[in-house]
Amino acid sequence: MCGVNKNNLAVLYNQGVDRMKQPFTTICEKIAEWLPRLLVVLIKLLIVK
DSSP: OTTOOHHHHHHHHHHHHHHHHHHHHHHHHHHHHHHHHHHHHHHHHHHHO
């Protein structure tokens, strides 16, 4: 780890964390969009049965 100070490591770590979070946030947003629709479909199926 020659020539790498703690500030550079912190910046690299934060960038890595941000990149990791981005896909998860988009997935969570899609789940949030689809959950109500799925619930409605499930309720309709239950009522039909």
